[in-house]
Amino acid sequence: MNILILSGGPRKTGRSALAANYLASLNDGMELIDLSDLVLPVYSGEEEQNHLPEVKKLKEAARKADGFVMISPEYHGGISGALKNALDYLGSDYFAHKAVALTAVAGGGKGGINTLNQMRTIMRALYANAIPKQLVLDPHCFNREEKTLLEEPARLINELLDELQLYTKAGIQIRKEGLR
Template identity: 35%
Template sequence: MVKIVGIAGSLRPNSYTQLALRVAAQRLEALGAEVEIIDLREWQLPFCNGGKDYSDYPDVQRLRDTVSNADGLILATPEYHGGVSGVIKNALDLMSFDELSGKVTGLISVLGGQSNSNALNDLRLIVRWVHGWVIPEQIAIGQAYSAFSPEGKLLDEKLSQRFDQFAQSLVENTRKLRGVN
């Protein structure tokens, strides 16, 4: 079974980034994948200082172990000032090649303005740098305040179809690249 870990780089209550990650997780689960979401709002992670020893922060090792045991990842970020959030970047910086190399990764960005690819391109560079595999399908949700119903459902059928294609690609490519069923 394909095991995917999702991480959202937003700490905001009622976060659209968290909503988008949950939609992706539901689509993956419908395809038979096992999905675990790391909610960074509930974890105690320090700012990365470039070192390896974070023994005062057990959630760093928990993060590393959870990602190490996954076949693939979903990285979801709000776009702040034209790039990834500091929250997602810090979480990634607390890990290394040991955890991230070889992971098949799907990318999602969420922003209040017009959709673009800046944060997605940033994440693609980061994942490539640590020898991960980014699937070609990606999701950028512009004007996120109008993308979801009050219940957290997607309002746009084309966007919903993109989530289906995203999930299908992540599962298929994870099976191929990681050799899992």
């Protein structure tokens, strides 16, 4: 089972990257695309963009993925521009019937839910199966000096991954056999 972690934080030292790296360390079968690292030009729809190494890398990883963890920082009450831009390169071919676990990384003022809901709406548009369990990570969830997640949020992220794996298995079956 291939799980792609798509981290939408554009800041190299941001908490989204930290959470994404924690997740990637949990399991060998997971690939990480970190948009603070893989910098994409603004999607234009021009054919020449399909030949850019960064775009090829994103598309190849999304095509291979059986399921996704999508992480977005909350910026101004919504998802990051970097994540939305990356998703604009990908159509429903990359997502249909694949399970997606959603995580928002917010500022701690009870934010995050709008970002989760926006991601959920976009996933529906891409025909993905955004699973019911979701997570908001606030600054108090992290130890930034040690670049780690604290124990309780780490446990929650592990549970999210367990549930994603269940739905991902179902998605693999559905894509093999078709919907009955």
